[in-house]
Amino acid sequence: MFKRxxxxxxxxxxxxLFSLTSTAARAxxxxxxxxxxxxxxxxxxxxxxxxxxxxxPNITVKTNHFPYADYRTKVAAAIPAGEGPDVVQLFxxxxxxxxxxxxIQPLPASAVSPEMIDKEFFPMVQAMKRDGEYMALPTAxxxxxxxxxxxxxxxxxxxxxxxxxxxxxxIAKKLxxxxxxxxxxxxxxTTGMTAQDHHWWREVLxxxxxxxxxxxxxxxxxxxxxxxQKALQFYVxxxxxxxxxxxxxxxxxxxxxxxxxxGMHIDGSFRIGALEKTxxxxxxxxxxxxxxxxxxxxxSSYWVNAITTKAEGEKYDAAIKFMQYITSDEAMQIWLxxxxxxxxxxxxxxxxxxSNHPVYGPFVRGLSYAQSTKFVSESDQxxxxxxxxxxxxxxxxxxADSIAVAAEGxxxxxxxxxxx
Amino acid sequence: xxxxxxxxxxxxRTVWAWxxxxxxxxxxxxxxxxxxxxxxxxxxxxxNLLGSRNWAGLQNYQQLIQDEVFWKVFKNTFVxxxxxxxxxxxxxxxxxxxxxxxxxxxGTIRAMYFLPFMTSAVAMAWVWxxxxxxxxxxxxxxWLSTVGIxxxxxxxxxxxxxxxxxxxxxxxxxxxxxxxxxxxxxxIPKTYYEAAYIDGVSSWTILREITLPLLKPTIVFLVVxxxxxxLRIFDHVFNMTTNNPGGPLNSTKxxxxxxxxxxxxxxxxxxxxxxxxxxxVILLLVSLLQLRLLKA
Numbered sequence: 135m136f137k138r139x140x141x142x143x144x145x146x147x148x149x150x151l152f153s154l155t156s157t158a159a160r161a162x163x164x165x166x167x168x169x170x171x172x173x174x175x176x177x178x179x180x181x182x183x184x185x186x187x188x189x190x191p192n193i194t195v196k197t198n199h200f201p202y203a204d205y206r207t208k209v210a211a212a213i214p215a216g217e218g219p220d221v222v223q224l225f226x227x228x229x230x231x232x233x234x235x236x237x238i239q240p241l242p243a244s245a246v247s248p249e250m251i252d253k254e255f256f257p258m259v260q261a262m263k264r265d266g267e268y269m270a271l272p273t274a275x276x277x278x279x280x281x282x283x284x285x286x287x288x289x290x291x292x293x294x295x296x297x298x299x300x301x302x303x304x305i306a307k308k309l310x311x312x313x314x315x316x317x318x319x320x321x322x323x324t325t326g327m328t329a330q331d332h333h334w335w336r337e338v339l340x341x342x343x344x345x346x347x348x349x350x351x352x353x354x355x356x357x358x359x360x361x362x363q364k365a366l367q368f369y370v371x372x373x374x375x376x377x378x379x380x381x382x383x384x385x386x387x388x389x390x391x392x393x394x395x396x397g398m399h400i401d402g403s404f405r406i407g408a409l410e411k412t413x414x415x416x417x418x419x420x421x422x423x424x425x426x427x428x429x430x431x432x433x434s435s436y437w438v439n440a441i442t443t444k445a446e447g448e449k450y451d452a453a454i455k456f457m458q459y460i461t462s463d464e465a466m467q468i469w470l471x472x473x474x475x476x477x478x479x480x481x482x483x484x485x486x487x488x489s490n491h492p493v494y495g496p497f498v499r500g501l502s503y504a505q506s507t508k509f510v511s512e513s514d515q516x517x518x519x520x521x522x523x524x525x526x527x528x529x530x531x532x533x534a535d536s537i538a539v540a541a542e543g544x545x546x547x548x549x550x551x552x553x554x
Numbered sequence: 555x556x557x558x559x560x561x562x563x564x565x566x567r568t569v570w571a572w573x574x575x576x577x578x579x580x581x582x583x584x585x586x587x588x589x590x591x592x593x594x595x596x597x598x599x600x601x602n603l604l605g606s607r608n609w610a611g612l613q614n615y616q617q618l619i620q621d622e623v624f625w626k627v628f629k630n631t632f633v634x635x636x637x638x639x640x641x642x643x644x645x646x647x648x649x650x651x652x653x654x655x656x657x658x659x660x661g662t663i664r665a666m667y668f669l670p671f672m673t674s675a676v677a678m679a680w681v682w683x684x685x686x687x688x689x690x691x692x693x694x695x696x697w698l699s700t701v702g703i704x705x706x707x708x709x710x711x712x713x714x715x716x717x718x719x720x721x722x723x724x725x726x727x728x729x730x731x732x733x734x735x736x737x738x739x740x741x742i743p744k745t746y747y748e749a750a751y752i753d754g755v756s757s758w759t760i761l762r763e764i765t766l767p768l769l770k771p772t773i774v775f776l777v778v779x780x781x782x783x784x785l786r787i788f789d790h791v792f793n794m795t796t797n798n799p800g801g802p803l804n805s806t807k808x809x810x811x812x813x814x815x816x817x818x819x820x821x822x823x824x825x826x827x828x829x830x831x832x833x834x835v836i837l838l839l840v841s842l843l844q845l846r847l848l849k850a
Contacts, residue, residue: 203818206603206604206821207603207818209604210603210604231602231604231605231821232604234604234605235602235604235605235606237604313689313690313699315699315702315704315705317688317689317690317699317705318688318689319689319690326797328797328798329797380688381710382688382709382710382797383688384687384690384691385683385684385687385691385797386797395690511819511820511821513815513819513820514819514820517798520798520801521801521803524801524802524803525803528710528711528712528802528803529712529803
């Protein structure tokens with residue numbers, strides 16, 4: 135009897151001990167991930183986290199998202215206070231600020247080898263390297279392509295999207311419609327420096343007309359030359375000489391294209407999701423038209439994830455595991471399918487399936503010759519492009535003078551930043 | 555609490571009074587005065603929201619004086635004020651003066667004037683922005699084109715954009731001003747008017763000699779209130795020009811929008827704080843000046 139009780143006691147104690155340790159193991163580490171709110175991105179991240187947690191049952195990832203406008207403020211306030219995220223999302227152009235403010239820490243070479251990343255990721259990701267170590271890594275990258283309205287193409291008897299800039303102008307002319315008073319009611323191609331056109335002009339048109347937007351060390355503005363002037367002349371001629379477009383037509387370029395009032399529209403891969411939801415719109419995608427001498431170019435940008443200085447000990451280890459997962463090929467494919475943003479590694483992006491995909495294909499092919507502008511302040515630098523075109527249009531300034539003013543303004547922004 | 559029991563009644567009252575007053579005082583100190591003082595301090599510093607705040611001395615203010623955009627914006631802000639305040643007050647008075655005599659559907663008409671004031675400025679701005687678009691979508695330009703009049707660039711013009719943005723802002727505030735004016739008109743004793751009628755005075759003289767002088771407190775209040783409103787105009791401008799905030803070529807940009815841009819797009823907090831201090835000083839001076847002029 136006594137023996138039996140003793141035996142039971144041992145069993146019970148073991149059971150209690152076992153259950154205690156197993157609970158401890160299950161709730162072992164919780165890390166926090168922060169991003170800004172963009173519905174498709176949040177959905178994609180939720181799915182990644184679900185998969186990650188299934189593979190790593192002892193790690194839970196808590197997510198938090200904020201409106202874009204508040205995002206930076208919250209991150210800046212939280213991390214130094216020891217609150218907030220262990221892994222954080224940021225725009226590639228913000229990296230310097232985050233590094234200088236000691237908000238993020240380098241990815242350890244033991245877990246994320248810089249040589250491997252140099253080799254495996256698209257070359258533009260090397261902008262995330264500081265003193266030989268990677269500070270942050272993207273899941274996805276974005277590039278530009280030409281969207282076209284298939285119904286309007288059929289109606290105008292055009293069978294293929296333009297392959298060159300000359301063809302672009304000719305096709306746009308056929309797609310343009312005006313009312314009796316000469317007002318545009320349908321544009322051949324949308325334009326607007328406030329949308330993606332400043333990237334198209336800077337990294338694509340300037341290069342296609344034989345120029346270079348910035349010096350190789352990104353410290354000098356180089357577009358204030360004949361090539362830049364030709365590129366700008368081509369851009370403003372679309373409206374003023376050929377009459378195939380008007381900046382601000384139907385308020386926003388993407389709105390005109392969605393409404394079926396624009397034949398062609400240059401935009402990023404992140405627009406795919408919204409266009410797919412537009413009922414009654416039949417559209418196709420093509421690579422950006424090549425320049426007069428056949429030069430192809432594209433612009434790409436990306437958001438990155440980084441480990442914050444708040445993550446320490448086991449949270450740090452969990453954060454590294456999480457970073458490894460969200461930059462894996464599997465995560466990249468999920469991101470592509472959910473958000474429409476392209477994988478950051480050629481091995482995941484340039485699969486036959488992706489390159490030949492009717493929608494993603496042109497974006498993926500564009501990536502192989504894409505350039506990333508090293509923005510110091512994207513919004514300020516875009517504003518200079520917006521004003522550059524408006525001075526010509528609204529104040530009658532010459533192309534050469536207007537480009538000179540823009541170049542001077544942008545040089546000042548770069549100098550201020552580099553002198554810090 | 556024995557110390558409290560020993561107090562005389564008058565001092566007990568004082569304790570209670572301060573007890574109640576403490577709540578607004580603490581609130582104002584934490585929510586108003588501390589951030590204000592901090593903003594003034596920040597205007598002498600350099601800060602990008604992320605790193606540490608570094609002392610910059612008068613650098614932000616020097617930059618402000620040399621900034622062409624700042625002076626353009628400074629001018630715009632005063633154009634909003636100098637057109638907005640008189641136009642809205644004259645319109646509001648005209649409407650209130652006549653509405654006061656209308657008996658038929660008085661309540662309905664008054665409600666219709668007041669309705670825009672209750673509408674969200676953001677929603678209103680977006681609807682007006684649509685009105686102003688060129689063909690094929692803009693309401694005004696579609697009307698013009700049906701009757702064969704050439705298009706007007708409302709928002710996409712350096713000269714038309716500011717008045718176009720100001721118009722809905724005036725309209726939105728009108729209802730409030732009309733109500734205040736009507737309350738002011740009702741408060742004038744009837745006996746003055748009766749005396750004037752008996753003396754056979756013209757209605758123009760009644761307006762000039764009786765109505766306007768007795769409305770002075772109402773006018774002072776509305777001038778100060780609407781001036782502050784127009785000096786701080788933001789939502790209408792930002793929402794009607796979101797593609798290129800304050801554009802084209804900064805022709806509609808008010809000071810508050812420039813502050814917002816500097817702070818939350820360029821992350822130049824110190825410079826933005828310097829602009830805020832300038833706005834604060836302008837608001838203070840304009841309000842003091844108006845109080846003095848209109849009270850004299």
